[in-house]
Amino acid sequence: MSNTDNQNNLSRRNFLRLAGLGSTALCLGLYMPESAEAKVLKEGQIYSENLDVELCAWIIINTSGLVTIVSHRAEMGQGAYHSIAQIVAEELEVDLYGVDIKFAPGDQEKYGNQVTGGSSTIRTSYKNLLKLSATARELLIIAAASRWKVLPTDCYAEMGHVINRKTGKKFHYGELVEEASGMKAPENIKLKKISEYKLIRKPLHRRDTPLKTNGAAVFGLDKKLPGMLYAAVERNPRLRGIVKSYDDSEALKIKGVKRVFKVKMGVHNTFREGVAVVADSTWAAMQGKKALRIVWDDSGFEHINSATIFKRQEEFIKTKEGLILSTQGNPNDVIKKAKKKLDIVYQTPYQAHYCMEPVNCVAHFQGDKVEIWGPIQAPDWVQDYISKELKIERKSVIVNPTFLGGGFGRKAFMDYPHEATMISKEMGTPIQVVWTREDDATQGPYRPGISYRCEGVIDNGEISALKFRMAGQNNDHWRGGKKDVANRSTSEGFLKPYFDSIKSLSFAEVPFETPVPTMWWRSVYASTNGFAYESFLDEVAVEAKTDPLDLRRKYLKDERSQNLIDKMEAISGWKNRKKNEGFGVAITECFKSTVGQIVKVSRNASGKLKIDKVWAVMDCGWYVNPDIIRAQVEGSIVMGYGAAAFHEVHFDDGMVVEKNFHSYQMPRINDIPEIEIHIMENEEDAGGVGEPGLPAFAPALTNAIFDLTGTRIRKLPFDMAKI
Missing domain, CATH: 3.30.365.10 (Aldehyde oxidase/xanthine dehydrogenase, molybdopterin binding domain)
Incomplete structure (x- = not known):
């Protein structure tokens, strides 16, 4: 399929506009211009161009019938990962436990505000999620009715299939997506009444619980890249000030320590200095950090009590x-x-945030491109900040959120992704920075x-x-x-x-x-x-x-x-x-x-x-x-x-x-x-x-x-x- 064909198909199947969502697209967390690419999830090329038809950037149904839901917000224990899927599965009429769920990368143009905070994920998007899911379902019903040459009212959807009321024949969704993608989406979709819900308002087991108990869930600390090195940073204990001098002689004697150098990270509208120890393991980096001898210049600001x-x-x-x-x-x-x-x-x-998962981040600086992985509450903010500080195009700052072991607002901060990026830039390799509990406790924010x-x-x-x-x-x-x-x-x-x-x-x-x-x-x-x-x-x-x-x-x-x-x-x-x-x-x-x-x-x-x-x-x-x-x-x-x-x-x-x-x-x-x-x-x-x-x-x-x-x-x- 050519890029021109992709654009034409997207124009025809632009759900946000055809479903009447119009200016509420940003509330849904998705903006779909006419020139949008056909694929949303590209990581690892999971879906091939000739097998998948994108119904929208939040719901992807491939020709085998697999439904993928793209979650635009972080999952840090609050249940958004599951709840978004429970909403979509209700109106789309699919098996909640059979759908695939992916975290959306940072992309404000497609997903709007991606900051997970203010208890906003469901309250600002549920109406559009319901409407979008119901629109996808009705379009698939229309496609099936067209094949059978019957009225859409003669068909209904259930468990990922469209069924003919009169004959009992059925198509699974995957058999209909190519045809549905070229049709005009129906308007004035009727949503279910609360009394008709099969899934919503039911105490269903969370989709992420098995992943977190069997080790399949990927948290920031789980991310590994070829050639990745590890860093620990000794930061100014008074929150501001600069490194006057440091002695790294003992740190460099630690087996596995590669380099020691000064690093600076953004903290709101100021900067914080520290000394980074880079090694071939987190343990070696932390031992090297303990061996540092640093003299701080803490003049020019109040030492508060x-x-x-x-x-x-x-x-x-x-x-x-x-x-x-x-x-x-x-x-x-x-x-x-x-x-x-x-x-x-x-x-x-x-008060400190004290998330059970300490702060961590993986960054890979590649000249005109930066890619970041980690427990991040605000991927779009990280994109904004990194692109500004490093003078890189925003679209070249790729932010991939993982599961978070708690956030509470702390992981909507830009300091730790910026620090990891600056260390990667200095080293020329992917870097994982891991904060100790003491780092997290003493550096804030509070x-x-x-x-x-x-x-x-x-x-x-x-x-x-x-x-x-x-x-x-x-x-x-x-x-x-x-x-x-x-x-x-x-x-x-x-x-x-x-x-x-x-x-x-x-x-x-x-x-x-x-x-x-x-x-x-x-x-x-x-x-x-x-x-x-x-x-x-x-x-x-x-x-x-x-x-x-x-x-x-x-x-x-x-x-x-x-x-x-x-x-x-x-x-x-x-x-x-x-x-x-x-x-x-x-x-x-x-x-x-x-x-x-x-x-x-x-x-x-x-x-x-x-x-x-x-x-x-x-x-x-x-x-x-x-x-x-x-x-x-x-x-x-x-x-x-x-x-x-x-x-x-x-x-x-x-x-x-x-x-x-x-x-x-x-x-x-x-x-x-x-x-x-x-x-x-x-x-x-x-x-x-x-x-x-x-x-x-x-x-x-x-x-x-x-x-x-x-x-x-x-x-x-x-x-x-x-x-």
Whole structure:
């Protein structure tokens, strides 16, 4: 087939346009120009030109009937790899466990935004995936009906076949793709009702679980290339500064060490220097790294300390009004005139991402081309960054995502692919760079530590005004965001219905900067905002002499919130709370999903505080797989528990104190209470799942502790053994 024929066929079978998706193509994650090539998956030339017909860049059906689904987003444990396939298999009418799933390489022109974050994979693409899959199915039915010379309504699709209702004859999809590719796709495709789903909303076993248990899944560390060497890098422990000098004599004595040289990698809008040791094995490279003797020049920037950071933040929120994100009514006037008001400060710490898979990357610099493999959350961003820094055409920067052993925002960073690329450029060979746990822990980026000032006036049991100010690093600034504009995430986590029921309300950011590199962390600012705002609402309820859940019911007047609160109240036995039991509630919104949590605490026989149970209710609207939702909410609660009561990142003289699990303590399995999760059933648009389960836990826990003990916790983390 000639290239001209390919273009003509693509023009005829351009699903995004013929299916009526039009300008929503970028939401689908695919842009298909008239000049697009016929093949999407080229790696290893898996498909030959004369055997495969491309129906679209996300769904490929070959003449044997094999269906390949191209996943445009990373799989880091959140279930996108499986969920995309479950959606497509539903409307395409194929065997979910018989389809092939491939990760898409970085290609923004074909796949649009490929950043895996913001719990966005399903919520931004599910409608188009459903429509695209249904369009492919209907086109195959039309092709079969044409062969049989019957009406399309006389046929139906099932398990990868089109079947004649009258005769029972059938064609498998592969027999129809050549013919279907030349037909005009039907418009106004009718999608299934939720009640008609065979796969969606069913707790089906994940496609990636067997791969991860039998060793077939390829993670970054698994990638090997001919002639590949291995590198370990000693980086500046103070996060900024330069290499003044280094002695590599002992490192070069290590068997297998090839070379030692200085390397620089991009860290947001700055650079970090280090010394790379390249060897014929990771072990040799790491031993060589330990043998280095480096003198650092750390002049020209502040060597920060944690105590200084939070003291400065607290001074800022007490003396500065900050940049207004949003305001309604006259909260300043109401607060100024009030005889009595609440004025409380909350603080949340810096946190590390601590993915179980440490950072790693393979890069092969080839002059006018770079190819990268690894656990990467943002392949299109890596393409942008590398092409700019190395002055290489964007299309010549090939980024191949692997499975990720956790990401949480850290692996949407460009530092480690850039570093691997620069080492490969110096060596002229493929290079795999592996970070140790200590490297990962001490180099960042981190969730920013934040201080909040929350003010409120309660008049005759009613909220008259609320005013919130936060001081913490703004992640937008690293990416060139305007510093005179409030952090767009200042109100993140605070439910939108409150804006309809509270007349005087404002949110402001008090700008605050340090040399510490920060980045998104699971649920981003909702993870810190949620603690401050939901803790404060609990204190408002006490001041108003109102039950905390009733207060939320009073001001969250929309039907979805009311239904969620009804469910929370029913499953937890909230109205039947007993003496010597502490119950706490929090409700937060994150990436278009609302999660309410109730935590129950008590004291054991020896008087120690313990968590008895957590109830969580997730309203994420339309959803795919309930088991994946439950797993994500459970994982979020455990991660939230760690951030609330176990670990934080401290800085001393500009260096990170906690370097590994011995000092950055994690919850153990015996620390985890019973967790009961419920999913609200409705037909609203899909919200996120991977992150929204985290923000509500910390305030629900601390509110429960107050209910039991009368002790109010306003700074995280805290030690439960000391309450």
